[in-house]
Amino acid sequence: MNILVIEDNRETADYIATGLETAGHSVMVAEDGPEGLRTLHRESFDLMIVDRMLPGLDGLSVVQLIRDQGMTLPVLFLSALDGVDDRVKGLKAGGDDYLVKPFSLNELEARVDALGRRASISGKEVLLRAGDLEMNLITRRVTRGAAEIDLLPREWVLLEYLLTNKGKLITKKMLLEKIWGFHFDPRTNVVETHISRLRHKVDKGFPVELIVTVRRFGYMIREPV
């Protein structure tokens, strides 16, 4: 993906750029709001990562401006501000995701992937599939092969989210935010426990495991080869 990073701290900008370039993205860095806007108008990007606190023009205003101009590219906010209000403000201004500093590269990459995918999906799919696992969003039925799978409401949301992002790493943090609405790190294995329950229903007794653990970082649903 072609990614624009607007970040005034050069060290952080380098850290992000190196990380994303290693993951195969092409990255351009702007050091303040106005420069970011100029770059944005000169070239085309698939995604923008913007720090909330910027010299010249702050991140919120940058995003508001480009949204007012009708640009729809996905925006990921970076911020040292960890208040709930801050997050809500960021999303209201037109951000698609909000990541609080400090963050790990894996976390950033996973979110960039998820946002990139969101942009490429046009319209909502009705049938989500991975191998012989099928999730029908209309009939609200989940089957694997011939077997019907009964899911609790939150297990349904969890599986739907994983299937929508099939093949992408989903971090625990993302799951906590998206599935449970927790914007903090619990000390217990909340995600692990629920994934294990879901796995018990989806994978147990089948020769191929669809829900894969990426050690220490998160999970993904992998299409069997």
Add this chain to the structure above:
Amino acid sequence: MSRFKLLDTPTFRLILLSSAIFGLSVSVMFGVMYVAVTRSMERQVDTEIQNEIASLSDNDGRMDRERLVARVQGRIARHNQTGLYYLIEDEDGTVMAGDLPALPVPFSGTYDLPSPSEDPDHVLHAVGISLPNGINLLIARDVFALDEVSDLMERTFAAGVILTLATALLSGAFVSRRLLHRLETINRTSREIMSGDLGRRIPIDGNDHDFDELAINLNDMLARIEDLMNGLRQVSDNIAHDMRTPLTRLRQHLERARLSGGTVDEFRNAVDVALLSADELLETFGALLRIAQIEARVPNSGLKPVDLSAVCTLVTETYGPVAEADGHNLNAAIVPGLVVDGDQQLLIQMLVNLVENAVQHNPAPVDIRILLHHAEKSGPVLILSDDGIGIPPEERENVLRRFYRLDAARSTQGSGLGLSMAAAIAKYHGAVLTLEDNKPGVRVVIRFEGNYRS
């Protein structure tokens, strides 16, 4: 207190100004009254003299010389009864009758004449007319009594004004002294607080409503400032002491790896371990900052209605399996639809911290119970109880402190911040968090007093 200082107080000056305005309005009122009364008295004298002139005339209105002289002489003989003085002169200025000294003719008009008694206080008010038959008639009235009334009025007025001003000055001085005294107390307390004694409070007098209210508000403000200061101090203490240990451990770990590491895999493992402990450190930092942020917020500010029942249900649903995985049992009795003014994220985190404490700090399986009901007086009450190892009564205050960990909990995971964060969140929501004995186990009770929407 010097008079000079008294003059400087706004209260005293205000009182002076209002007494001046009051005095002025009284003077104007008196002036009007004075003029009206003296005018009316003068008119009365004039009327009296006019009547006398009329009664001296003949029936047909004319005046015969001889009869007039006779009548006037008769009147002068009875002078004591009428209190009037007379003078009649002919056209040449010869006195024909009268008890007043001669005046040059003609003397029509009104005059003020000295009294024949030669007492300077006595003044005569006189009216003179020239009759068509050449006679000049003058009738005068001693107005001493009227002057006395005027003098009395003037004296009374002067005394009144002096008395009013004196009273105003005295009461002004009294009130100002009182105010100055209270203000001085407040100033002195403020100076003491500024010089470092944060525990000082302004004394409350009990019989001065306005000042007591001011003192109470100031004291509340001081308490809040002291809270914030203590919070800040505690955070720096925490950083200095509690964060240093894990940082030192991390450093030692890296140093060991640097010295003894041989293969790339060994280094990679060492880096992984270091990353993990750095993450833990960051997390602790984050939690610490969050507590400080919550404590720095103005209680009950920026809150929106939150369905507390839904929060409890979410946490129960989410943590049921987690508790079960550790051999515990989590169940709940939640009255639906209880709404409080709150911050949903913080309320979730509060309950999560409490549930996680119960899950983590009980080695043997326990029953964990989330209870939410509505108490008649105190609004919603949230109770999180377990029947596990419990907290000794003497430690119940301590465990609310940051980084404080019971000996029994040292072997288990955790930063020692969960409960203090829960307490800070409760306080921010105008709720009170208390730890009670569940016999056995511990019961955390959160009463949402003063924060309830029906």
